[in-house]
Amino acid sequence: MDNEINTQTTSSASSHIAALEAILFLYGEPVSRDMIMRLLQVSSEQVSEIIRAFQETLMDSQRGLLLLEKGDAYMLITKPQFAPFLESFVKDSLKEELTPSAVETLSLVAYFGPITRAQIDYIRGVNSSFMLRNLLVRGLVERTSKGNTYLYEVTTDFLTHLGLARLEDLPQYGQYQETRKNFFESDETASIPVTIDSEKKVDDHLDTSCI
Amino acid sequence: MDNEINTQTTSSASSHIAALEAILFLYGEPVSRDMIMRLLQVSSEQVSEIIRAFQETLMDSQRGLLLLEKGDAYMLITKPQFAPFLESFVKDSLKEELTPSAVETLSLVAYFGPITRAQIDYIRGVNSSFMLRNLLVRGLVERTSKGNTYLYEVTTDFLTHLGLARLEDLPQYGQYQETRKNFFESDETASIPVTIDSEKKVDDHLDTSCI
């Protein structure tokens, strides 16, 4: 670890750097200077100082991340030297065949889509947020926001890949629409309580993207 | 920036830490030890050494991140002390109140997991199948099948909600392991019946989906 960096900066500056790291780590998108000022309660000059110190720590060869400046906004990304390595990592992990849980989730999205995550969770009896995220990343599923929730459906690319012109070409599609109606039609919130002991809707709360 | 990866042992150790950071940053979800071994082309012992060194660098007050350990997998999370900066842009509906029966069930799964439903039922004196289903849907509990039954344990989401880097950091974890031993030590299979009151493992075919 590079301890010399610490000698110049005060401990309050250290915690600002740490807080900034946590913010940029989680947020993903570029975060504006204004927002940093607001979140950390510091002046613009202090932001410059924190950014400079943060950049210095990232230069350490033990660090795999880089601070990207986009106009007056900042974003954490992986260092370019790891790009080839990470690319093959991504390909490998996506190349793996879908797990039974993923296929199950995909079948619900295909036959019953557009469908909410709460509905999928209810039918599967387990939380599906990771499965849906996985299918989104692979481009098999897409989502549109509706009110304060998301509706999931399969992508056209995926349908084409399956050799289908339209959803209706899925085997027994019509029959499953009937089944679907039996589940969902009457009164959605009444007939599909997500949980037993608390009927609050479990929705896309884990996605930081739905800010 | 250190572009000469793998030139010396010291710089290779640094670059391993950096590469691990980049991988965990990108992946988001827990990455298994096996995967790290494969990606970095190192032995299991080396992984332990890299993890240890990485954890040490994260202890620095300039760092905003923590390494979460669950089973044999690792994941980067934000340090809990920075929650005030982050809560504004994450909908954390995990915060929802837990009912008394949810608290009981979750406590048993967290402190005594992996645990079967029959064991939970036995301790609570009530049928927990619906409560477990509820916690599964909320993403606080997950299960793996073992033989013809399921073993329940808490998820990384449960740990992160409590700001914990590992299960053992739960308050008084060690003490309650003792309590558990005192009650169950003699002969576990004899003292905790697999089923209670001639009950069949009904829950365990609630959904065969996740097998």
Place this chain on the structure above:
Amino acid sequence: MYQVQTQQFSGPLEKLLELIEAKKLDITTISLAEVTNDFLSYIEILRNQIPSSGEEEGLSPRILSDFLIVASHLVLIKSKELLPDISFTPDEQEDIVDLERRLKMYSALKPLFLLLRTSWQTASPSFSREFMKDLPPIFYPPTTLAVSHLETALGNLLQSLGSLVVETEHIEKQLINLEEKISELSSKIAHGISHFSQVTSASPKGELIVLFLALLHLLRDQTIRVKQEGLFGEISMEKITEQ
């Protein structure tokens, strides 16, 4: 709906513990016998909380059944106290010892429940990143997935949902089994009482008979009332209709 109920009604072990603590007793079979009447009275109160049709709030038959199982063990203990010569099967003996042990365990774990509740309410959370957050949109179709796999997966899933029905039927069955068990026990006790010849309604034996009748009464109503309304009945509400 259920939230109200779970806050209002503690579980059977917790209730039992509460009754014992209220009398400042230790957890022993003797003190369990002591609170049996109170426990049965409490079940009677619970039973009256069962909603009439249309009401959303109230007690689920599922929870009542948990209380009845514990009640049956209590009655075992009580009958042993009132009729020391009564013979029990090894299973029944085990039930008696077991309830006491479970109660001690539950009592030892109560602080843990409190601890977790407090942590849950007060802890500062950590946050993780989304899976592959920075990845640009790509299309990675699975190579071996065929349309038929989707149909099979959906079919299996819907079928497994059907087993939720089994769960409810199972509870009903469990209660009927319990009822049979208690009937058996009643005749055994009747037999035991005949050994003592002079039984009056004021005697402890008379009290025991009353206990059994009460328990049987609770059970009989219960088993008749457990209902399954269609495939998703017990999730959407396995409700009890007051007649």
